[in-house]
Amino acid sequence: MHWRKTPTGLHASGRELFAMGKKDMKLYWGSGSQPCFRVMIALHEKGFGGIDMKQIIFSENGHKCDEIMVKNHRGQVPTFNDGDKIVNESMAICLYLEKAYPNEGTKLLPDDPAKFAKVIQTAIEAQENLNMKLLINCVYIAWTTSAADKEGEEYKSRMKAGLEGAKKELEIWEGKLKKSAGEFICGETFTLADVVLFVFVATAVRFGNNLANLPTLRTYYDTLSNRDSIKASWPPHWKDGDLEQSKQVLRDM
Template sequence: MGKGDMKLIWGSGSGPCWRAMIALEEKGFGDIEKKFISFSEKGHKGEDVMKKNPRGQVPTFSDGDIIVNESMAICLYLDAAYPNEGTKLIPTDAKDMAQVYQQAIEAHENLQMKIAIKCIYYQWRTKKEERNEETLNENLKAAREELEIWDKRVKQFAYGDKFTLVDAVLFPFVATVVRFGCDISSLPRLQAYYDNLKERQSIKNSWPPHWLEGELKDKILKDL
């Protein structure tokens, strides 16, 4: 166990991968061994991934002979195994701990379903002529309502006055909707949150590299 024994397999643009990489950066492990895989080339189904995660999903993380799959589990493992390193992602106070657990899970479950699956993946995986516009509009409305909930909550950070696991989960979703064309200026607290955290070193160091190549032409969340 330890920094020299860690390895992360990841793909660019994946929210779960970004979450794990933010956590590694926050804990001071940003320079561990990493292997980049290409989703378009089915790298997540390659032997190196399948040996560690038979589901063929990334991120997959190892710390010596300890293998941890699922991004939330990776974040929790890092904070528990290395409590004195870097940022404390989970507060020790019971009340704050409960809220961080709750809000991190809320962000993951609600934003993954309402934005990633029902808005982005639906449009990617459904031919335009086969899309149900009424369903898509309902999905966009539900996603907007979810963003409005977070707009009422966030301040400098998602919970409290320090960076926590909630930020590692929430920020990649916010950055994703911005990249896909959503104008969040009408959500002023969420806009300020995004503007603030995108300058944080852990975020900058882990920013999806292919996003740096330019903006998307197809802004599929412009109506969100």
């Protein structure tokens, strides 16, 4: 291996570091998991799509197997390692990849402090708000409520409020995209903010919202759905067809 001297120390040359990283990386993931989807997009963007990726089956409690528990005491996916460095939590993995391999593949975080701040703020804003408004307040409630309880007024009231909140949140992102200086959420370049935002937009579509009243968001979804990293990371069981109508909990948003 050849090393080069930099202000921060000795570093392997880009090509050899890339090969080393691919060889020593491993990702444990599950189909349909938004955090896993996000990390897989980031890996493909950085040029590491060919690493060892082991799919677990949630219904078989694959995320609780010994192989994962020894690396992630919470028994969750994504679980990732780069050699002896173990990184869990999807946002942490994405940030690690950019920090460890800034010159490989797509640059997901700008060097300019102001642009960096905009991208990281947008990514966290999307994660915090869309996760709560779409997944926790709508999808999770619908999927964890029994059929009998869904007939009650309490559930109907909670879902009505949840769907109204989800609708307003997506409208916020529609507005942000309209104001963007390019086709991506932070301008003309695909960044970490798009990695985060797209997964939630795709999830909204998966759960029945066709974005018909959000044309800019719909164009964003259609365009990015054809991006190589996203096509390569698409959850396998999503390819089997749409959810049955009773599970499309965002369709009436």
